[in-house]
Amino acid sequence: MSQGTWAVKKGLAEMLKGGVIMDVTTPEQAKIAEEAGACAVMALERVPADIRAAGGVARMADPTIILRIMDAVTIPVMAKARIGHFVEAQILEGLGVDYIDESEVLTPADDLFHINKNLFTVPFICGCRNLGEALRRIGEGAAMIRTKGEPGTGNIVEAVKHFRQVNGELKRLVNLPEEELMTAAKDMGAPYELVKEVHKTGKLPVVNFAAGGIATPADAALMMQLGVDGVFVGSGIFKSGDPAKRARAIVAATTHYNDPQILAEISKDLGEAMVGIEIHNIKTEERMQDRGW
Amino acid sequence: MKIGVLALQGAFREHIEALKKCKVEAIEIKKSSQLDDIDGLIIPGGESTTIGLLMQQFNLGDKILEKANHGMPILGTCAGMVMLAKDIVDSEQFRLGLMDIIVRRNAFGRQRESFERSLNISALGDEPFKAIFIRAPYIEATSPNVEVLCKLDNEKIIFVKQGNCLAASFHPELTEDIRVHQYFVRLVNKTI
Numbered sequence: 467m468s469q470g471t472w473a474v475k476k477g478l479a480e481m482l483k484g485g486v487i488m489d490v491t492t493p494e495q496a497k498i499a500e501e502a503g504a505c506a507v508m509a510l511e512r513v514p515a516d517i518r519a520a521g522g523v524a525r526m527a528d529p530t531i532i533l534r535i536m537d538a539v540t541i542p543v544m545a546k547a548r549i550g551h552f553v554e555a556q557i558l559e560g561l562g563v564d565y566i567d568e569s570e571v572l573t574p575a576d577d578l579f580h581i582n583k584n585l586f587t588v589p590f591i592c593g594c595r596n597l598g599e600a601l602r603r604i605g606e607g608a609a610m611i612r613t614k615g616e617p618g619t620g621n622i623v624e625a626v627k628h629f630r631q632v633n634g635e636l637k638r639l640v641n642l643p644e645e646e647l648m649t650a651a652k653d654m655g656a657p658y659e660l661v662k663e664v665h666k667t668g669k670l671p672v673v674n675f676a677a678g679g680i681a682t683p684a685d686a687a688l689m690m691q692l693g694v695d696g697v698f699v700g701s702g703i704f705k706s707g708d709p710a711k712r713a714r715a716i717v718a719a720t721t722h723y724n725d726p727q728i729l730a731e732i733s734k735d736l737g738e739a740m741v742g743i744e745i746h747n748i749k750t751e752e753r754m755q756d757r758g759w
Numbered sequence: 760m761k762i763g764v765l766a767l768q769g770a771f772r773e774h775i776e777a778l779k780k781c782k783v784e785a786i787e788i789k790k791s792s793q794l795d796d797i798d799g800l801i802i803p804g805g806e807s808t809t810i811g812l813l814m815q816q817f818n819l820g821d822k823i824l825e826k827a828n829h830g831m832p833i834l835g836t837c838a839g840m841v842m843l844a845k846d847i848v849d850s851e852q853f854r855l856g857l858m859d860i861i862v863r864r865n866a867f868g869r870q871r872e873s874f875e876r877s878l879n880i881s882a883l884g885d886e887p888f889k890a891i892f893i894r895a896p897y898i899e900a901t902s903p904n905v906e907v908l909c910k911l912d913n914e915k916i917i918f919v920k921q922g923n924c925l926a927a928s929f930h931p932e933l934t935e936d937i938r939v940h941q942y943f944v945r946l947v948n949k950t951i
Contacts, residue, residue, distance in 0.1 A: 562869045721767050
């Protein structure tokens with residue numbers, strides 16, 4: 467019997483596909499998310515919008531909060547560690563969380579290096595803005611990736627930009643002649659072996675979700691039509707007027723993303739969406755997506 | 760022959776690929792009207808609570824039960840096994856209840872305890888089957904009318920057949936080995 471193999475790590479991500487992973491900060495919110503059809507929850511002390519508002523250093527959540535959320539639901543529970551903070555990751559693995567998000571939403575602990583994720587039994591997910599970043603994270607052992615978007619904004623534009631960037635580079639890579647792959651790897655800052663693999667298979671080697679700015683069922687369906695495997699909703703649910711109803715609607719939209727009639731039906735009367743932030747109004751040094759190397 | 764794969768949430772694409780390797784026409788099922796012209800159905804792995812909720816919300820449950828009662832074969836893997844069970848330990852969640860089995864969810868533990876392992880399953884031939892278990896369920900007990908196709912360590916029931924229903928704790932769609940799918944296709948063939 468073997469645990470923590472690549473197939474097992476990647477396997478859980480495969481099972482999350484077509485689903486919605488919701489940020490929660492209490493066991494009660496976790497229950498609401500599960501009852502609304504979330505395929506997993508992300509256990510946090512504060513949602514990204516509140517982290518953004520509070521400023522200061524954002525760290526791994528208190529283990530008590532994570533454990534109480536794990537007790538409250540039967541679906542997988544993810545938690546965030548700071549970029550490069552391998553001890554936070556060791557603690558999260560010890561708690562038994564199902565996936566670790568090495569996340570730019572928290573304040574980075576290392577300004578040069580990410581966690582060596584290959585050393586862990588528990589699988590990792592990481593954010594990316596382009597193909598090189600995605601393949602670097604996969605090279606370090608991430609078994610799932612997501613767009614970074616701009617967390618806590620309720621503004622989908624950055625997630626769209628990041629997904630299109632990854633996809634565009636992927637298509638270009640597939641069409642390159644083999645002798646150009648080494649230079650492509652150098653230019654992207656991506657591991658050569660993974661560049662060769664993507665060139666050959668025409669797709670990313672792991673599941674790719676959308677994250678960072680999803681606030682409505684239409685946002686979720688937009689990302690699904692663009693080609694992501696599933697969506698994260700951070701602040702968008704519990705910062706809205708009717709979280710349970712909005713959560714259900716986003717779950718249904720992620721399944722029926724290609725059916726405008728169903729999308730219209732489930733988008734009705736959802737109450738107030740979270741208040742959004744225009745990206746240009748965020749100072750460069752406050753942009754979470756620029757964290758990660 | 761046409762086999763549908765329930766495509767509400769989870770690893771449905773992999774099942775469609777596996778069916779194509781078996782040279783069978785495979786379609787995604789998201790709405791009840793799509794159930795009309797299929798000869799068999801696969802309920803994939805994913806989250807059983809999510810799949811159950813969407814099944815209710817979009818009225819797929821009754822139609823699946825009706826077709827199953829008329830003999831349509833169903834294969835459930837992981838969450839799909841949970842959906843087929845009559846009893847789920849400590850859970851009131853929605854299920855189809857087509858098989859007389861008592862299933863425990865996340866029975867081996869959390870993701871840390873997920874594993875892969877080679878199994879000897881005589882129904883699939885002599886060659887061992889590489890099985891991947893992801894936060895997998897197993898069956899604690901069955902009625903006598905349920906045929907046990909594989910037990911782990913002579914104890915935990917992980918692969919069963921009852922009438923035209925087939926359920927596995929593991930994920931045959933995540934490996935290249937298509938023998939479970941071929942076994943199911945033969946089952947569907949007998950009903951046409």
